[in-house]
Amino acid sequence: MPDPVPTAPRPRSNLWFESRYRKLQRGLPQTVFFCPKCKGDRRRKHDCPECKGFGKLTRESVQELIARRLVPAFGAKYGVFHGAGREDIDVLMLGRGRPFVFEVQGARNPDVDLEALRAEIVQRAAGQIELAPFVRVPRARVAYWKETHFDKVYRAEVACERMPTAAAIAAAAGFAGTVVQRTPQRVAHRRADLDRPRRLQVLALAPSGESTLELRVLCQHGTYVKEWISGDEGRTTPSLAGLLDVPSRCTVLDVEEIMTDDVPGPRLPAAPAEA
Numbered sequence: 001m002p003d004p005v006p007t008a009p010r011p012r013s014n015l016w017f018e019s020r021y022r023k024l025q026r027g028l029p030q031t032v033f034f035c036p037k038c039k040g041d042r043r044r045k046h047d048c049p050e051c052k053g054f055g056k057l058t059r060e061s062v063q064e065l066i067a068r069r070l071v072p073a074f075g076a077k078y079g080v081f082h083g084a085g086r087e088d089i090d091v092l093m094l095g096r097g098r099p100f101v102f103e104v105q106g107a108r109n110p111d112v113d114l115e116a117l118r119a120e121i122v123q124r125a126a127g128q129i130e131l132a133p134f135v136r137v138p139r140a141r142v143a144y145w146k147e148t149h150f151d152k153v154y155r156a157e158v159a160c161e162r163m164p165t166a167a168a169i170a171a172a173a174g175f176a177g178t179v180v181q182r183t184p185q186r187v188a189h190r191r192a193d194l195d196r197p198r199r200l201q202v203l204a205l206a207p208s209g210e211s212t213l214e215l216r217v218l219c220q221h222g223t224y225v226k227e228w229i230s231g232d233e234g235r236t237t238p239s240l241a242g243l244l245d246v247p248s249r250c251t252v253l254d255v256e257e258i259m260t261d262d263v264p265g266p267r268l269p270a271a272p273a274e275a
């Protein structure tokens with residue numbers, strides 16, 4: 001009997017899978033929400049007063065809910081989540097969901113039942129996220145989603161200091177045009193302080209309570225919707241609050257749809273030049 005041929009360890013490879021996530025729970029960040037004080041550093045987090053040794057500020061993220069099952073399924077140790085943009089932590093991601101590519105680094109086992117894996121991730125996520133079927137894609141899809149920008153439809157609840165006049169609501173409901181947004185204070189620490197023109201079109205605006213309005217708005221990529229609603233102390237003009245002539249703020253915000261090429265629906269007219 002000849003000796004059995006020694007089996008070489010299976011080669012490792014990198015794999016890319018595309019899907020779209022719907023985020024159905026507020027307070028869930030897209031990626032790991034590291035503690036701003038210790039940055040999740042293994043040694044520094046131990047006596048960090050900010051996160052009490054946890055290293056991050058939320059238990060879960062979309063990234064972790066996916067990576068936790070997906071990475072081991074491929075016999076890999078590492079994965080990278082590449083989202084096509086991101087929504088704020090308190091904003092739901094509805095409609096067909098936000099595209100992303102999940103990169104599996106060093107996969108030893110490429111033969112995975114993607115549909116069973118997706119079902120398991122969604123089931124374990126217990127209502128926090130839903131996923132479109134995974135499709136294996138070439139690496140170039142990461143750059144495509146990073147570099148391509150899409151209009152978005154948002155749904156917002158707007159709290160007004162008092163109910164605006166019917167005429168003001170009607171005028172604001174017909175707004176379509178360009179607004180100029182100076183970098184909001186809340187992101188000024190990581191974005192250059194600039195005036196950015198952004199196109200948007202109000203799709204619907206109607207009273208929803210004693211002094212509240214429900215808004216649907218189609219926005220160019222990069223629009224700060226909360227700031228457009230409030231005016232951000234004069235940093236965004238014109239603003240919804242300005243059009244209504246009543247101090248107003250966004251209390252609830254959802255991304256209703258990201259208008260990727262395959263999604264039917266309204267589009268903003270092409271702009272002469274983009275900032």
Ligand SMILES: [Zn+2]
Nearest residue numbers: 035038048051
């Ligand atoms: Zn910390």
